[in-house]
Structure formats: C-alpha cells, structure tokens
Amino acid sequence: MDWNEFPVHCLVQVLTRVGMESLVQTVPLVCKSWYDATFYPQCWQRLVFHKSPYNLQTPKSSWLGFGLLHQHTEEDDALEKFLHFAVGRSHGLVTELIFPPQSRLKEGQIAWIAQRCPSLKLLSICKWKDLEGLQISSLIGLKTTIANISKNCPKFSHLSVYVPRLDGDVALAIASQLPHITRTLDLRFSTIQRHDLLLILKGCQKLEHLHISDHADDDILQVAPHVRVFKHLN
Template sequence: MFFTLSTSPGIEMEERKWEDLEFYCLVNVLGRVGMKSLLLDVPFVCKSWYKASLDPSCWKYLVFPKDLDSELDFTLIDRFKEKYKIENCSVDAFTKFAVGRSHGNCTGLYLPNGCTEEVAKYVADECPALITLSLPYDSIRCESSIVPSLIGKWEHLENLWLGSSENLVNIITQISLACNKFSGLRISSAIIQEEEASAIVTNLPNIKFLLLRGARIYFENLVIILQGCKNLVHLDVRDCLGFDSDDEAVLELASNIKTFNCEGSTLHDYDDGVIDHDDLVYDGYISN
C-alpha cells in the first residue's frame, strides 16, 4: 500500500509505502479506525500494521456494538470467530479480550448488551483511567447489582451513561464520594421519582450535563432538579412522560440553562406504546 507526499503544488509527488510511516504516526491513525477494523482488517494488512494495532493507544476508546450476540444477524463476534478460526466466544470473553488490549489505558468505554457483572468487575480492575463509561441495562437491572460498589475504582470518571435508572440513588451516591470531576449523566428509559430527583440534586449539585430523554418524570420531580442543579448547561428531557413541554413554569425555571430540550414531552400518555424505549436505550448508549 502506498501514500503520496508533496511539498508544494507543481512538484512531482513521492510515493512511499504506508508501512514506512513512523510508528507513532501509524498508531495515531489506527487509534481512530474503530474496533471492527482493528480486529478484522488492520492486523492482516502487513506486519507493521499488525504490530501497531497491538499498541494500547489504539484501544483507548472502545465502542462495542449494541448487540454482540444475535440469532438474527451476523454480528461482530461471528465475524471475529470466522476470521480467527475460533469455535466458541461468549460476549463476556470477547469484551474482556478487547478491553484487555488497552492494558489499562482505556479512557472511553461503551459496553454491549449481554455482558455480565463479571465484565463490570474486570473493567473496574483493568480500566482505572476511565473518563467516559456506558453501562447497558443488563449490568444494573437488579437491586443486588455490584455496580455501585465499583464506582470508587473510577476516580477519573466524568461521564456515565446508564441503560436504566435502577440502583441510580446508590450509583450517584458513590459518584459523589469518588469522582471529583464528574459532570455528565445520561440515563435511558429512566423512571425519576422524588427519591431519584433528590439524590441527583444532593449528590451532584454541580452537574453540567443531564440527559433523561424518554424518562417518566412528574412535573414536581423535574422542578426539584431544575431548582437544585444550578450549574446545568445542558438538560435533555425530550419525549418524557409526566409534564407538558410548553408548561410555562418549566420553561421559566429552565430559562437559565444554555441548552434545554423538552420537545415531545407530555403530561398524559395519549399514545401508549408509541415511544420505543429500546431505541431510546441505544440512542442514549451511543449518541453524543
């Protein structure tokens, strides 16, 4: 493979091989191609690319597909098994393998659906530098979830995206104790009652980004957040159930927030079932 260099217009271009590119430059480029290419394409180009793909810097930001295990689709795991001639590979094993490639340097991690608490434990031990973490519904859906007890290991955490609001009070209590730079919380398919709203205000008074799109949150609980979180610069409560998007009291309380989105929110669920909460989980899981 070749790339061309030219110092100025009109000067004949010089052809050079990609494998001759300085190693640190190659690592910098490959760190941007994504997990799928790092696993299925890059290592098979040439020896220098394979060597560069093993550098932990290429694995600092890991976005797993939402579904790694599906009977309907040919998933990334299926392609991985086919490429490497592997007979069996679970979601947990694949996730640990990819996370392990970072050798503790991972700063952004978006875990897939289907991984167990064992993966959460592994991430807590192997990724102390995490700044952004997205946990799927599976990891936090039961009251006995270990996630709250793991938060203390991510002292650099600034952004957390959750697949549900279960264990929310315990999770944000631990965040307040361990994560001094925390600024952003996103929850998919949330149910925000008075306890959750009060916990957000009490434990995260300086939070800047709060995304609750598609949540069930009554007017009075939204007011608790609007009155208590004075440093919010972005609040997303679109498509929520429990208050009207044109409520004057809500709009007045949110007038000091730089970006306030509440379109589609309604007091009553006139069209029950219209909101696809599974889609909202994925939207909250990947989108910025």
C-alpha cells in the same frame, strides 16, 4: 508507497480513529507493520461496541494470538471474551467504553471494568435496566456512570464506593441523581466531609442502609430518620 515504511507513530494515530472491528478484521491483514501496530495500547483507548462481537468475523486466531469467537459461542460469552481481549490490549489506557443497547454484562463485570480501566472517563451502560448494584474503587468516570444509572437503571438500589476520600462533586451527583432509587450506600472505606454526608442524607430520602467510616453525631442522625440501619466503623 511501501506500507511497511509508514512511520509507526503516524500509523498508531490513524488506528486510534478506526473502530474495533477494523482493528480485528482488516488492519492486521494489511502487512506485518500494521499487524504490529494493533498491539499499541493507544489504539484501544476508545472501545465502542457498535454491534455484538458475536457477529464479528475475525481473522485467524494466529493473527490475534487469542481465540476470540467460535461458531457456537453464546452472545454474552462472546461479549465478555472480546471485552477482556480489548481491555487487555489497552493495558489500562481505556478512556471510553460504550456497549450496544442489547448487551448484557455478566455479574461482576462492572467491578472488573473499574479495576482494569483506571483511566476510564465515559462508561455507557445503555439499557442495562436490570442493574441493581455497583461496587467501585475509583472516582474516575463515576459521575458519568451515576448519571447513566439515574437515566437507565430503575432497579438500581445499592452503591458501594471504596475510595480513600469521597469528593464533593461525587456526593452532589449521588444526592441529586440517585435520590429515589438508592436504598443502600456503603462508604465504610471512604472518608467523607460532614457537609457532603449531610447533602447525601438530605437528597436520598429513600436511603435505608448507610455504612460510613466515621461516627455519626446527633445532628446527622436527626437529618436521617429514614435510614433504618446506620453503621459506622469508629
């Protein structure tokens, strides 16, 4: 069989099931049609970093159109470059993003992921034990992220959620999974129902700074004597 005649829609379906290493190292070298298929965003929906990109041996940069790795590139820089490359290939279709336990993202990378991956359903932060804060402008995958933070990030203390409306499921996740570690919660640009705000205040007893968009009535203030700084826009 001539691999160039393999139906592209079938080929893309196959390539969605191979790892990123194969998409970079071997698939582009089979033939031109396979090389072209690696540009389909569907091939890059599930980004699983089994090992550091620093250890990958990539084909010639002319195949990829992007100088990914160089011999003297630091491991963290390599991860950042490969992440940007893979997310770019996905054109915003990434649904799963999983990093190896030893990986360390640079400051601002989680916010960058949130902006570039609006379809994200799973973000595995593995052992990001030094993560202290998260600013996010999408609810997609946020409950899973909160669960991962609760399990893996003992230093986490600041959460900013910039969405038009904070739904009840996310409020419950914050109240039930981040009660002992969240010190600052910024919801100044989000509308939140009164009962959901009360749920968070009752659950997050360590909360010290709270920013909300609406005025807090006396009943809410009575529930939150532990909040030292209570700001609202209205």
